[in-house]
Amino acid sequence: MKKSLSQLVVLTVMFVITIGVVLLTKIPYANAFFNEAAAIVIIFCAFLAIDVLRWIIRMTIEGAVTQSKRQEISWTIGAVVCMAYFLWRTWHRYSLWQVCIVAVVCAVLMLGLLVRLFSRWDADCVRWNTWAGCCFLVTLAIGMSVLLWKPMTVTEAEELVVASTGDNSYAFQYIDSSKSPEYPLGFYLCHRKRTDGSWSSDGRGRAVVYLGENQENWRSPAPQE
Known part of the structure; x- marks a missing residue:
């Protein structure tokens, strides 16, 4: 128990640490890394909490050293199926980056399950290392994306659109996801904003700003009708 507690x-x-990285990047990049991904994040946190709660109950009340194979399989499969289901149901909302991260997290969870079932290592230690590995991969993916791709911030995107159009009424509205390898995070979409705070409904002047590598030809707004 002492070893699993340290893990x-x-x-x-x-x-x-993962929560800190997510919060630090949420405002500057308009939550681009987790745009429309609330359901999947909630599922991940919920099943992690279930595992921790089950461990506490098992150790303090039930006095069981190990969890049954049926429980091991059901909780892990449940987490993977739920995340895959919400990814499938709202497929159009997710960027290629998000799809890849969800796939990697599901793969790590399944690998952890196999190790717990077929190895002689302490199952609880493997479980905590599996969840920690998922958090580390998400943190690493966000950090490397910012360092390597150097995506624009919302402020930079708005300034670029205003400078190119000469109209300071343009403001960031939402993120449009993309599953193209060339645009893995998607686009910032800007639109004209009225003085009362509502968005213009004329359907013109929307600007798309690439959220990806730091290259000038991709950092220029392209108008959409």
């Missing part, structure tokens, strides 16, 4: 502490630290 649980490591998981907690990694989970907190």
Whole structure:
């Protein structure tokens, strides 16, 4: 129990670091990394909480050293199926980056399940390392995306659109996801904003700004009708 408890502490630290990275990038990049992904994030956190709660109950009340194989399989498969289901139901909302991350997280969870079922390693330690590995991969993916792709911030996108159109009424409206390898994070969409705070409904002047590599030909707005 002492060893699995130390691994649980490591998981907690990694989970907190991931939350910190997500919050630090949420405002500057308009939550581009988790745009429209609330359902999947909630599922991940919910099943992680279930695993932790089950471990606490098992160790303190039931006095069971290990979890049954049926429970091991059901919780992991449940987490993977739920995330895959919401990804499928709202497929058009997710960018290629998000699809890849969800796929990798599901693969890590399944790998952790196989190791727990067929190895002699401490199952609880493997479980916490599996969850911690998922958090680390998400943190690494966000960090590397920012460092390598150097995506525009919302402020930079708005300034570019205003400078190119000469109209300072343009403002960021929402993110349009993309599944193209050339545009893995999607686009910032800007539109004219009225003085009362409502969006213009004329259907013209919308600007698309690439959210990807730091190249000038991709950082220029392209008008859409």
